[in-house]
Amino acid sequence: MAKGPVLVVDFGAQYAQLIARRVREANVYSELVPHSMPVDEMLAKDPQAIILSGGPASVYEPGAPDIDPKIFEAGVPVLGICYGFQVMAHELGGDVDKAALGEYGKTPATIDDSEGLLANSPVEQNTWMSHGVAVKRAPEGFKVLAHTEGAPVAAMQDESRKLYGVQWHPEVKHTPLGQELISTFLHKCAGLDNNWNPSNIIEDQVAKIRAEVGNAQVICGLSGGVDSAVAAALVHKAIGDQLTCVFVDHGLLRKGEVEQVKHDFVEATGIKL
Incomplete structure (x- = not known):
């Protein structure tokens, strides 16, 4: 098969x-x-x-x-x-x-x-x-x-x-x-079984990240947007404290976004910022 x-x-x-x-x-x-x-x-x-x-x-x-x-x-x-x-x-x-x-x-x-x-x-x-x-x-x-x-x-x-x-x-x-x-x-x-669901995407990506990173340390640029937040959450799920996120407050962010990243996101994920 x-x-x-x-x-x-x-x-x-x-x-x-x-x-x-x-x-x-x-x-x-x-x-x-x-x-x-x-x-x-x-x-x-x-x-x-x-x-x-x-x-x-x-x-x-x-x-x-x-x-x-x-x-x-x-x-x-x-x-x-x-x-x-x-x-x-x-x-x-x-x-x-x-x-x-x-x-x-x-x-x-x-x-x-x-x-x-x-x-x-x-x-x-x-x-x-x-x-x-x-x-x-x-x-x-x-x-x-x-x-x-x-x-x-x-x-x-x-x-x-x-x-x-x-x-x-x-x-x-x-x-x-x-x-x-x-x-x-x-x-x-075709005689195929149910062999996939959306949660497999996370499991597959986490496994790939672990294999790629090994014991290395990782830095992730965190912008406050959805893409970098999801990427950071996946990498953190894979390697935990090997990840450090860097967030730059450049003065052009939306109102409340700095606090949202510094407090809400970090508190929810446990990521080092």
């Missing part, structure tokens, strides 16, 4: 960061990587699953971003979203229709088979679309799960290879059942 993160491959999507967030909201750790990263480097991260994001391009445009097809042969569960869905279909021999009817905004989708990725889905569900071309024919081995007026293949899967795709955007709240789809992909299709 793979031990790495779920990789979100960014094809220039405005929602790529949101996809990564939705994965974490499903209690699985994710990392964002550019589509230009060689597939061998992606696979070297030992990903538990891969999600291909949307993007503004068309697979037919000269210079449009693509991906090495061997990513689909690596045995790693893959979910394609919007452009990522079209790239998957195109690279695996499906028919992507550049003359298709575009769909933008709220779009009703008809679920032809409520199984696998769309298990327990109602026959009709509202989705959020933003596409000018569409998959007209799924690649060999794929089962069509859903269609819309403008997308003959709006969702598909090949469970034998753990490859899945949807034309709509499950990561946005405008797709009411979107988070359920992402969770189904992660936990049922």
Whole structure:
């Protein structure tokens, strides 16, 4: 079983960061990587699953971003979203229709088979679309799960290879059942456990700081703002009295900020100032 993160491959999507967030909201750790990263480097991260994001391009445009097809042969569960869905279909021999009817905004989708990725889905569900071309024919081995007026293949899967795709955007709240789809992909299709929660961020950073600092002494410039305060609190949690914070009252701080740092922050954290 793979031990790495779920990789979100960014094809220039405005929602790529949101996809990564939705994965974490499903209690699985994710990392964002550019589509230009060689597939061998992606696979070297030992990903538990891969999600291909949307993007503004068309697979037919000269210079449009693509991906090495061997990513689909690596045995790693893959979910394609919007452009990522079209790239998957195109690279695996499906028919992507550049003359298709575009769909933008709220779009009703008809679920032809409520199984696998769309298990327990109602026959009709509202989705959020933003596409000018569409998959007209799924690649060999794929089962069509859903269609819309403008997308003959709006969702598909090949469970034998753990490859899945949807034309709509499950990561946005405008797709009411979107988070359920992402969770189904992660936990049922890819078989991943709940292995991450936000508290892991603190634990991971504290461990990294301890390993980096060792027995050394550390000085931290404390401005009174959120960034330096959080950094100081994390470092202090990791190394305790090895940290000394330096705060400069330069006369241009907000009213009461000097007292807030000298007294409230120090009292709450125990940091040496």
